[in-house]
Amino acid sequence: MRPLDFGTLLWAPFRTLRRNPAPVFGTGLVVQLVTAVATAAVFVPLLVWLFGRMESASAEDLDAILSGTVGWLIVLSFVPIAVSIVAGAFLQGVMVVEVASGTLGERLTFSALWRRAARRIGPLIGWTLLVGAIVGLVVALVMAGVVAAAFVSPEAAIVAVVVALVLFLGLAVLWAWLGTKLALVPSVIVLERAGVVQSVRRSWRLTEGYFWRTFGIILLVGVIVGTAAQVVVQPVSIAGTVLAAIIDPTGSGAALTITVVTTVVTMALSILVGAITSVVQAAVIAVVYIDLRMRTEGLDLQLERHVEARDAGLPVGDPYLDVPTGGPAPTWT
Numbered sequence: 610m611r612p613l614d615f616g617t618l619l620w621a622p623f624r625t626l627r628r629n630p631a632p633v634f635g636t637g638l639v640v641q642l643v644t645a646v647a648t649a650a651v652f653v654p655l656l657v658w659l660f661g662r663m664e665s666a667s668a669e670d671l672d673a674i675l676s677g678t679v680g681w682l683i684v685l686s687f688v689p690i691a692v693s694i695v696a697g698a699f700l701q702g703v704m705v706v707e708v709a710s711g712t713l714g715e716r717l718t719f720s721a722l723w724r725r726a727a728r729r730i731g732p733l734i735g736w737t738l739l740v741g742a743i744v745g746l747v748v749a750l751v752m753a754g755v756v757a758a759a760f761v762s763p764e765a766a767i768v769a770v771v772v773a774l775v776l777f778l779g780l781a782v783l784w785a786w787l788g789t790k791l792a793l794v795p796s797v798i799v800l801e802r803a804g805v806v807q808s809v810r811r812s813w814r815l816t817e818g819y820f821w822r823t824f825g826i827i828l829l830v831g832v833i834v835g836t837a838a839q840v841v842v843q844p845v846s847i848a849g850t851v852l853a854a855i856i857d858p859t860g861s862g863a864a865l866t867i868t869v870v871t872t873v874v875t876m877a878l879s880i881l882v883g884a885i886t887s888v889v890q891a892a893v894i895a896v897v898y899i900d901l902r903m904r905t906e907g908l909d910l911q912l913e914r915h916v917e918a919r920d921a922g923l924p925v926g927d928p929y930l931d932v933p934t935g936g937p938a939p940t941w942t
Contacts, residue, residue, distance in 0.1 A: 618826055618900055622892035625708055626885065632719035636703045637884035640696040645880055647692040651685045694741060698733035698795075701891045702726035705799040708895035709929055713916060729799045736794055736805050744784075751776055789824040790816050796898035800929040815901045823897055830893045834886040841882050846875045 626633055703726040710717050717725075751773050758769030793812035797803050803811060816823050849871025856867065902908035908928070915928040 618896060619829055621896045622830055622889045625704070625711060625892040625896070626888055628711055629707060629716050632717065632722050633704070633707055633888055634884060635719055636700060636722065637888040638880070640700045640887060641880045641883045643696050644689065644693045645876075648689040651688045652682075655682065655685060690741075694737050695730075695734055697887075698737045699726060699730055700887060701795045701894070702729055702733050702799050704888060704891035705796050705895040705898075708892055708899065709800055712899060712912060713919075713928070726799070729802070732798045732803075732805055732808075733795055736798065736808070739805065747780065751780075785824065786820075789820055789827065792816070792823060792827060792894055793898045793901070796895050800898075802930065815898070815905060819901055819904070823901070826897055827893060831890060834889050838879075838882045838886050842875060842878050845878060846871060849875070 703722050706722055706725045707717065755766065755769045755773050759766040791809060791812050793815055794805070794808045797808035797811045798805070801808070801811065849867060853867040853871070899908065911928050915925050919925045
């Protein structure tokens with residue numbers, strides 16, 4: 610158990626999936642399915658209702674129906690967003706526990722991973738909501754400025770759009786910097802039982818002097834899994850479109866069946882691939898966190914002592930926790 614070199618660190622999240630595939634992949638799959646079902650449960654009935662009303666509505670009522678539909682879409686979109694926030698936070702917690710236990714040579718079951726992650730779900734959701742609220746507020750303010758300028762004059766709208774694009778580029782750079790500095794917050798929340806504010810401070814300190822290393826690992830893993838996902842999913846979608854055009858160039862009916870089948874297959878592949886990519890991207894954060902603690906705090910030595918004492922049958926605490934003033938660190942149960 611020593612700090613990892615860059616190449617080993619890069620592939621460590623993929624090995625996490627291979628080491629304990631059933632509970633890890635199962636968790637990612639559950640998260641993807643819950644999010645997909647929540648989205649479908651909200652929008653499919655709404656679209657069915659909309660098309661039914663549009664078919665029976667008069668021309669004068671169409672504008673009112675469409676306006677009402679937009680309002681319902683905005684309101685109901687908060688349901689899948691909320692579900693995805695909770696599911697994503699839970700997945701991050703599960704992967705932190707899995708990587709940490711794997712470092713100690715433990716192989717946890719599906720239920721054990723979920724129980725341990727559930728203990729810190731509150732702060733994880735709080736952190737996710739905080740980040741989402743800040744990003745949403747910034748985007749809303751920029752877009753509000755563009756809309757306000759559009760009411761002034763066409764020229765002002767063009768200037769506002771250009772300014773907004775420049776702002777978004779600057780915000781993207783700022784987001785990359787802050788996102789890297791605060792990337793370890795979920796790991797600190799779970800493994801150190803820290804609150805959100807303390808976790809922000811810890812993540813900031815742990816990444817000092819290791820910004821580019823942390824940024825590079827997260828970016829490269831994201832590019833690898835993102836590219837792999839597109840390579841798997843997109844050919845199926847393209848093949849379905851081409852096949853429909855060849856078999857039924859006039860659109861007489863056979864193309865519809867091919868389109869439906871292709872859509873279903875593409876969605877299934879997207880869920881499966883999404884489960885893998887989400888697991889790997891969540892795992893990389895935990896791997897980086899442990900590596901940085903080894904480099905800056907000698908965590909590797911503490912983990913070795915923990916494993917030796919555990920194998921010798923001695924009582925052990927949680928090696929990822931700083932020992933409290935009042936006594937030994939608590940243990941997982």
